[in-house]
Amino acid sequence: MSQEVTFRVFRGVGDESGEALGKMVDYTVEMDEGMVVLDVIHRIQAEHAPDLSCRWNCKAGKCGSCSAEVNGKSRLMCMTRMEDIIEETPEGEPVIVKPMQAFPITKDLVTDISWAYEMNKKMVPVNGPEELDWEFNQQEADRIQEFRACIECMLCVNTCHVLREHQKFDEFAGPRFFVRLAGLEMHPLDTENRIPEIKEDFGIGYCNITKCCTEVCPAGINITDNAIIPLKERVVTEYYDPLAMIARKLGLKK
16 A cells, blocks of 8 residues: 655755745655655655755765755665654654755755865875885774765764854864864874864864764764764874873974
C-alpha cells in the first residue's frame, strides 16, 4: 500500500544581508520504497514546484552538495532515508526541510557558502622537502588520511554554535577548516608553523568541544578528538607550557 507524506519546505530568497525572506510551504507526495529525502525533493519539483531550488550532484554522499536541515538536524538529503524520517516524525506532523541556517540564503534550499572558499585560501599548504620522493610510515599516513575524507558538505559548520549562533565567521575557522589545518600540521614532513595563526587568526579558542560537529559528519571524521583537541594541545604547548617557553628561550627544540 502506498503512503503519502507531507513535506514542509522553505520557499524564498535572501535579502542583501542573506536573511531569509519567504515562508514554509506544504507539499504532499507519494512514497516509493527505498526513497531518500532528495528523491522526495525531486518529486516535489516534478509534480508540484518546478522552480524549487536545490543544490545536488552525485546523490551518493560524496560531493557534499545537498546539505540541508531535515527535522531540525543537519544532514545530507541524499543519505537520509525516508523510512528513518517517517519513523522519527510525530504522526500527523509534516517533515520539515530548511536550508542550512548558518549561511546566507540564496534561494529555497540553496545557501551561499562562498565564505568557505575564502577561508580555504588562507590555509598555508604543506611545506615539505623539495625532492618529491617523500617517505613516511603507514601509521603517519593513516593519521592524516582520515581528514582527507572530508567532502566539504559544511554540515559541521552549520551545526557549530560559534558560527551558527554567534556568526564569528571573521574570527573563527570552524570545524571543517580545523580538519584541514590538522591534516597540514600533522603531515610528517611538513615544516610550516601554523600555530600562531591557529590561535589568533583562526580563533581555535572559541571552540568549547561540544562535539556537535563530529555528530553530524557524514564522512565519519572524529573532528573533535582527532583534529580540534590536538590543535588546541599544540597551542597550549606553544604559548602556555613553561618548559616549552624556557626551551625556546634557550634556543632548544621542544
